[in-house]
Amino acid sequence: xxxxxxxxxxxxxALRILPQLLxxxxxxxxxxxxxxxxAMVIGLVFALLRRxxxxxxxxxxxxxEFLRSTPLLVQLYVLFFLxxxxxxxxxxxxxxxxxxxxxxxxxxxxxxxxxxxxxDTGQWEAAxxxxxxxxxxxxxxxxxxxxxxxxxxxxxxxxxxxxxxxxLSAITVTELMxxxxxxxxxxxxxxxxxxxxxxxxxxxxxxxxxxxxxLEARFARNR
Amino acid sequence: xxxxxxxxxxxxxPAPHPAGTDGGPQPIVVFRTVxxxxxxxHVLRELNFEVAPAEKVAIIGPSGSGKTTILRVxxxxxxxxxxxxxxxxxxxxxxxxxxxLVKADERHLRMVRQNIGMVFQHxxxxxxxxxxxxxxxxxxxxxxxxxxxxxxxAKGLLDMVGxxxxxxxxxxxxxxxxxxxxxxxxxxxxxPKVMLFDEVTSALDPELVGEVLGIIRTLxxxxxxxxLIVTHEMGFARDVADRVVFFxxxxxxxxxxxxxxxxxxxxxxxxxxxxxVLAH
Amino acid sequence: xxxxxxPILLRGLDITVRLTLTSAAVALVIAMIxxxxxxxxxxxxxxLAGLYVEVFRGTSVLxxxxxxxxxxPLFGVTLSPFVAxxxxxxxxxxxxxxxxxxxxxxxxxxxxLEASVALNMTPALRMRRVILPQALVLMMPPFGNLLIELLKxxxxxxxxxxxxxxxxxxxxxQTTGRTTEIFLWLLVLYFAIAYPxxxxxxxxxxxxxxxxxx
Numbered sequence: 001x002x003x004x005x006x007x008x009x010x011x012x013x014a015l016r017i018l019p020q021l022l023x024x025x026x027x028x029x030x031x032x033x034x035x036x037x038x039a040m041v042i043g044l045v046f047a048l049l050r051r052x053x054x055x056x057x058x059x060x061x062x063x064x065e066f067l068r069s070t071p072l073l074v075q076l077y078v079l080f081f082l083x084x085x086x087x088x089x090x091x092x093x094x095x096x097x098x099x100x101x102x103x104x105x106x107x108x109x110x111x112x113x114x115x116x117x118x119x120d121t122g123q124w125e126a127a128x129x130x131x132x133x134x135x136x137x138x139x140x141x142x143x144x145x146x147x148x149x150x151x152x153x154x155x156x157x158x159x160x161x162x163x164x165x166x167x168l169s170a171i172t173v174t175e176l177m178x179x180x181x182x183x184x185x186x187x188x189x190x191x192x193x194x195x196x197x198x199x200x201x202x203x204x205x206x207x208x209x210x211x212x213x214x215l216e217a218r219f220a221r222n223r
Numbered sequence: 224x225x226x227x228x229x230x231x232x233x234x235x236x237p238a239p240h241p242a243g244t245d246g247g248p249q250p251i252v253v254f255r256t257v258x259x260x261x262x263x264x265h266v267l268r269e270l271n272f273e274v275a276p277a278e279k280v281a282i283i284g285p286s287g288s289g290k291t292t293i294l295r296v297x298x299x300x301x302x303x304x305x306x307x308x309x310x311x312x313x314x315x316x317x318x319x320x321x322x323x324l325v326k327a328d329e330r331h332l333r334m335v336r337q338n339i340g341m342v343f344q345h346x347x348x349x350x351x352x353x354x355x356x357x358x359x360x361x362x363x364x365x366x367x368x369x370x371x372x373x374x375x376x377a378k379g380l381l382d383m384v385g386x387x388x389x390x391x392x393x394x395x396x397x398x399x400x401x402x403x404x405x406x407x408x409x410x411x412x413x414x415p416k417v418m419l420f421d422e423v424t425s426a427l428d429p430e431l432v433g434e435v436l437g438i439i440r441t442l443x444x445x446x447x448x449x450x451l452i453v454t455h456e457m458g459f460a461r462d463v464a465d466r467v468v469f470f471x472x473x474x475x476x477x478x479x480x481x482x483x484x485x486x487x488x489x490x491x492x493x494x495x496x497x498x499x500v501l502a503h
Numbered sequence: 504x505x506x507x508x509x510p511i512l513l514r515g516l517d518i519t520v521r522l523t524l525t526s527a528a529v530a531l532v533i534a535m536i537x538x539x540x541x542x543x544x545x546x547x548x549x550x551l552a553g554l555y556v557e558v559f560r561g562t563s564v565l566x567x568x569x570x571x572x573x574x575x576p577l578f579g580v581t582l583s584p585f586v587a588x589x590x591x592x593x594x595x596x597x598x599x600x601x602x603x604x605x606x607x608x609x610x611x612x613x614x615x616l617e618a619s620v621a622l623n624m625t626p627a628l629r630m631r632r633v634i635l636p637q638a639l640v641l642m643m644p645p646f647g648n649l650l651i652e653l654l655k656x657x658x659x660x661x662x663x664x665x666x667x668x669x670x671x672x673x674x675x676x677q678t679t680g681r682t683t684e685i686f687l688w689l690l691v692l693y694f695a696i697a698y699p700x701x702x703x704x705x706x707x708x709x710x711x712x713x714x715x716x717x
Binding site for chain 1: 563570
């Protein structure tokens with residue numbers, strides 16, 4: 001009895017639940033990829049609105065501040081409970097991905113903003129002096145210069161978002177964390193599933209972080 | 224056209240200058256076959272070099288020749304790959320245990336380092352401290368002076384460099400020339416036997432160079448402190464130095480009294496260098 | 504507008520604030536130790552500090568919190584929910600803080616270290632009187648941002664049954680069904696705490712960059 005309490009790592013059990021956890025990892029990755037794609041679009045929209053006239057800049061600025069100042073968990077609850085109350089019925093996965101996209105879109109808008117601001121004003125002046133159209137200036141002069149230095153920042157947020165996906169378990173998305181919870185509740189054994197979840201996250205996020213560091217170093221050199 | 228690296232004059236015994244072993248006073252600084260490289264770049268190739276007490280040595284040469292590295296090795300900011308550095312009769316990077324020399328520890332480094340002071344190209348004042356504290360900080364916490372003693376000493380030195388009215392200013396409120404004068408006072412407050420000046424006017428606007436050189440000139444005239452001056456100001460080097468060292472590609476290419484080096488340089492590299500810098 | 508709900512939610516505010524402040528204090532100490540540890544001349548110290556930072560930055564707070572709350576008891580260590588929450592939050596935020604400490608120390612210009620060597624200061628004196636005072640100024644704005652992240656992360660403790668404001672909101676929603684009002688109030692309350700903090704960070708940022716230019 002005492003032995004059971006002081007130490008209990010059941011290797012066999014861990015091995016048995018591993019395939020199930022790895023399958024759930026795929027859901028986690030899917031949520032990250034789709035959520036991030038959404039965040040990229042939302043972030044760009046926020047960033048452009050904030051550069052616009054006051055009527056768009058001010059509300060967009062407020063929404064960004066608001067999204068960044070309140071917990072993702074509460075935002076997920078709002079989407080999960082409120083949308084159905086207004087007749088919008090989405091499955092948990094879609095709701096979760098929208099939540100991630102909005103929350104991180106607010107953060108990414110700052111990345112876009114900094115990237116655009118980092119383009120030398122001389123580039124704008126040169127483009128104006130050559131009398132290019134506005135869209136043309138954005139597409140061929142500003143964005144191509146603004147994007148590359150943003151890549152490492154995007155990479156960092158991608159990893160951050162990946163690590164925050166366990167929050168989706170709170171709104172019943174059966175990603176990695178939720179799967180571990182289910183296994184734990186069924187077997188009354190939490191050590192193995194939770195430890196494995198931690199290790200899986202570490203195994204994926206640490207190499208990704210190294211990759212982003214290398215990207216960062218490369219962009220720093222190229223400047 | 225010029226001496227190749229292998230037949231460089233550094234392979235001979237220490238140069239016969241006032242600090243030599245021929246009956247003169249014991250040198251305050253000795254470099255003995257000191258080597259230092261950064262990757263494939265040999266910044267110091269077997270440097271042999273001595274400085275007599277109170278001697279003023281100007282080190283000139285093309286940028287990237289390693290002249291700054293001499294000062295940085297002496298200040299323990301750069302560790303040499305091999306060779307010996309001796310300051311005031313003590314090994315800098317080694318200490319004597321019985322009759323063997325072993326690698327020096329931090330304590331030994333600090334003991335020997337006490338003899339050396341340095342003024343940097345970019346001043347390196349402490350931005351979070353007022354001018355007066357920049358100058359009193361080390362005397363109080365390193366030399367163990369009382370606050371009053373340190374304050375008196377600092378005020379005296381700041382008066383001397385003409386900044387007696389800036390005691391309570393922060394470095395950010397000073398001009399470049401004023402910053403560098405504070406930095407000189409800060410280094411002097413430690414009363415070193417050897418003072419190193421590392422391109423101290425290179426970061427200054429041209430109109431501020433004079434005020435800093437003027438102070439160094441005064442210090443040189445007072446005499447007791449040995450000075451090693453890395454500089455691009457040829458006129459200044461000529462005025463102030465007892466000896467000018469032309470340093471090129473990690474070695475002493477030529478050295479001698481300023482009149483001879485500037486009027487009749489022997490080494491073709493020296494001639495080439497002086498022609499280039501004096502041309503404009 | 505559901506003002507009657509606010510007092511009930513505010514009962515959880517006490518816990519949210521206490522959790523934030525306690526975890527911030529513990530995280531600050533951890534961040535200093537681990538951040539300096541990563542710069543230690545001793546290899547084993549550097550390694551341990553690095554391992555801690557990578558493990559806690561490599562996984563999410565939620566996973567860490569569940570591990571401390573559910574898994575640790577099976578190793579014979581039982582933590583109360585509050586302690587498990589504080590442990591997970593401060594270890595997680597501490598890991599990010601350690602990187603701030605390390606980065607700030609490294610971004611003090613090299614000339615400062617060289618000048619203090621030239622003045623023959625001991626390594627401890629260099630750190631204490633020259634490097635750290637300047638690094639601390641650089642640390643303030645990112646620490647402020649981290650404090651806001653910490654505040655938001657405290658919402659996760661509701662998942663290990665700590666009755667913070669999020670927990671109050673969720674239970675209230677289940678008992679009253681007044682979904683819209685409850686969650687809007689919840690968002691407003693978090694925003695009301697976090698936004699002044701954001702403004703504070705910006706103020707510090709301006710002051711700090713004025714200092715840096717100095």
